[in-house]
Amino acid sequence: MDGKRGRGSLGATVMVTGGAGYIGSHACKALAALGHVPVSFDNYSTGWREAVKYGPAEEGDLRDGARLAEVLARHRPRAVLHFAALSDIAEAGRDPARYWDTNVVGTLRLLEAMAAAGTGQLVFSSTCAVYEAHDGRVLDETCPLGPLNAYGASKRAAEDLIRDTAAASGLRHVIFRYFNVAGADPSAEIGECHRPETHLVPRALAAAAGQGAGLRINGTDYPTPDGTCLRDYVHVCDVVAAHLLALDHLQRGGGPELFNLGSGHGHSVREVIAAVEAATGRSVPVEEGPRRPGDCAALVSGSARAAEALGWTPRHAALEDMIATARAWHEGPGYRR
Numbered sequence: 001m002d003g004k005r006g007r008g009s010l011g012a013t014v015m016v017t018g019g020a021g022y023i024g025s026h027a028c029k030a031l032a033a034l035g036h037v038p039v040s041f042d043n044y045s046t047g048w049r050e051a052v053k054y055g056p057a058e059e060g061d062l063r064d065g066a067r068l069a070e071v072l073a074r075h076r077p078r079a080v081l082h083f084a085a086l087s088d089i090a091e092a093g094r095d096p097a098r099y100w101d102t103n104v105v106g107t108l109r110l111l112e113a114m115a116a117a118g119t120g121q122l123v124f125s126s127t128c129a130v131y132e133a134h135d136g137r138v139l140d141e142t143c144p145l146g147p148l149n150a151y152g153a154s155k156r157a158a159e160d161l162i163r164d165t166a167a168a169s170g171l172r173h174v175i176f177r178y179f180n181v182a183g184a185d186p187s188a189e190i191g192e193c194h195r196p197e198t199h200l201v202p203r204a205l206a207a208a209a210g211q212g213a214g215l216r217i218n219g220t221d222y223p224t225p226d227g228t229c230l231r232d233y234v235h236v237c238d239v240v241a242a243h244l245l246a247l248d249h250l251q252r253g254g255g256p257e258l259f260n261l262g263s264g265h266g267h268s269v270r271e272v273i274a275a276v277e278a279a280t281g282r283s284v285p286v287e288e289g290p291r292r293p294g295d296c297a298a299l300v301s302g303s304a305r306a307a308e309a310l311g312w313t314p315r316h317a318a319l320e321d322m323i324a325t326a327r328a329w330h331e332g333p334g335y336r337r
């Protein structure tokens with residue numbers, strides 16, 4: 001995995017909240033490959049125990065301040081990568097309180113515990129769902145905030161909480177707003193697996209493999225070239241590489257930063273389906289359904305700021321690369337069927 005772009009000093013302990021999840025497990029693998037010790041902190045609500053295999057596993061809930069304090073005191077990490085969250089856009093619309101509880105209250109508990117333990121570096125996973133809908137326009141970090149949905153609202157609140165806390169305490173932090181993360185570890189050791197799965201790429205792969213009832217396209221009447229939503233897909237290994245660069249930035253004494261992470265290209269739902277069909281040689285059975293609440297027509301990233309400040313460029317920006325690695329994971333022995 002090419003997380004080796006960010007080097008930093010060897011042997012640092014880094015706490016990874018959500019280390020059993022999709023992106024967090026890839027971060028743990030990349031950290032361990034560089035000689036760091038990734039301590040996963042996870043309650044396994046959407047993640048998997050067997051994905052925690054690159055460092056110590058600490059079971060715990062973000063909202064449990066005493067448990068966080070105990071884990072931070074024992075491992076004394078140099079930094080925290082904070083991935084743990086709930087992130088199902090449709091579910092957030094149905095049950096916003098649960099999202100604010102985990103994503104905002106959980107982040108507050110983490111910040112309190114870090115302050116008490118003297119852990120002074122944080123990298124936070126935010127989302128492009130914090131932006132206002134600007135259909136067709138490339139979104140950079142200066143674009144007005146919406147947010148687009150209740151999930152985005154909880155992430156925006158968590159961002160504000162981090163910024164206010166940092167201003168008062170000197171906590172050094174980097175906030176990343178990811179676009180749509182896709183793909184898998186090229187060795188197919190780990191990958192994306194949620195139950196239920198809501199994300200387009202794994203759902204299309206499952207449909208191509210004849211698993212489940214086929215794929216519903218959420219809306220075909222958007223003002224886009226083929227009527228379906230355009231999203232900016234970014235490879236999970238590129239996202240992780242940016243986190244390693246952020247850790248270097250913080251370790252060098254770098255100040256607070258906010259960066260989008262995307263590949264800079266919009267792909268429609270129909271294009272993703274066609275790419276899955278091309279990769280698998282199988283057709284994806286689809287039905288056309290209504291729009292999904294909380295969606296907008298287009299979300300495409302401008303990531304110039306991360307390139308300039310961190311030297312980050314996506315190395316796997318081609319959709320085919322994301323689908324090939326996701327497919328290898330989906331069809332390989334590690335996938336949970």
Ligand SMILES: NC(=O)c1ccc[n+]([C@@H]2O[C@H](COP(=O)([O-])OP(=O)(O)OC[C@H]3O[C@@H](n4cnc5c(N)ncnc54)[C@H](O)[C@@H]3O)[C@@H](O)[C@H]2O)c1
Nearest residue numbers: 018020021022023043044045046047061062084085125181
């Ligand atoms: N996947 C994407 O496309 C995407 C895009 C933008 C932002 N993000 C953000 O990136 C982060 C990681 O996303 P992911 O796709 O890996 O999600 P995921 O669901 O695979 O991983 C989240 C992990 O957090 C854990 N978790 C949830 N609530 C917890 C709690 N209260 N205490 C402890 N652990 C808890 C889960 O068990 C899981 O292992 C999230 O913050 C998400 O909002 C993801």
Ligand SMILES: O=c1ccn([C@@H]2O[C@H](COP(=O)(O)OP(=O)(O)O[C@H]3O[C@H](CO)[C@@H](O)[C@H](O)[C@H]3O)[C@@H](O)[C@H]2O)c(=O)[nH]1
Nearest residue numbers: 087089127129179180198199200203216217218229269292
């Ligand atoms: O069965 C499906 C699944 C998805 N979609 C559509 O495909 C697009 C991508 O959806 P999905 O893969 O579910 O990702 P998002 O819901 O956009 O959410 C991801 O991307 C967001 C940024 O856009 C992040 O904020 C979230 O954390 C992350 O989960 C959207 O237009 C969906 O409506 C379908 O049409 N059918």
